[in-house]
Amino acid sequence: QVQLVESGGGLVQAGASLRLSCEASGRTFKDYAVGWFRQAPGKEHEFVGAISWSVSETAYADSVKGRFTISRDNAANAVYLQMNSLKSADTAIYFCAASPMFVVRTTDKYQYWGQGTQVTVSS
Numbered sequence: 001q002v003q004l005v006e007s008g009g010g011l012v013q014a015g016a017s018l019r020l021s022c023e024a025s026g027r028t029f030k031d032y033a034v035g036w037f038r039q040a041p042g043k044e045h046e047f048v049g050a051i052s053w054s055v056s057e058t059a060y061a062d063s064v065k066g067r068f069t070i071s072r073d074n075a076a077n078a079v080y081l082q083m084n085s086l087k088s089a090d091t092a093i094y095f096c097a098a099s100p101m102f103v104v105r106t107t108d109k110y111q112y113w114g115q116g117t118q119v120t121v122s123s
Contacts, residue, residue: 002026002098002112009094009117012086020081020117022096030074033102035110036081038092038119047105048094051079059103063089088123 008020022034035050049060051070058070064083072079079096094117097110104110 002029002032004096004098004112004114006094006096006114006117009119011120011122014087014121014123016086016121017082017084018086018119020083020094020096020119022079022081022114024077024079024098026077029077029098032098032100032112033104034070034072034079035097035099035104036070036079037095037097037107038090039095039116040092043092045095045107046092048081050099050103050105052102057102059105061105083119086119086121088121091119091121093118 003025005023033052036048037045038048039045047061049070051058051072067085069082096114098112099110101109
């Protein structure tokens with residue numbers, strides 16, 4: 001069992017940066033790949049990026065590639081999403097999720113989800 005809690009969201013201006021954290025509890029967290037998704041109002045969940053169990057591999061959606069970076073610290077049971085050069089189109093609720101598979105860009109393969117954290121980017 002893995003429990004996930006996101007934090008770090010907020011209201012920022014376009015061009016600013018934010019760092020989201022996904023803290024996990026559960027002793028098997030290191031065995032899971034972690035993905036970040038976002039959901040804007042009226043839209044479905046959108047894949048943002050993911051990181052493998054071993055930290056050696058990452059994958060990103062084209063819309064965030066070059067601006068967002070995912071990292072993880074298994075010793076701290078945490079995964080981070082560094083978001084730079086934010087745009088108004090990045091406004092959404094951001095979720096982290098854990099999956100035994102990598103790379104999975106669809107929500108159905110993720111077993112555990114956090115409650116989400118709101119990111120709002122004003123233009």
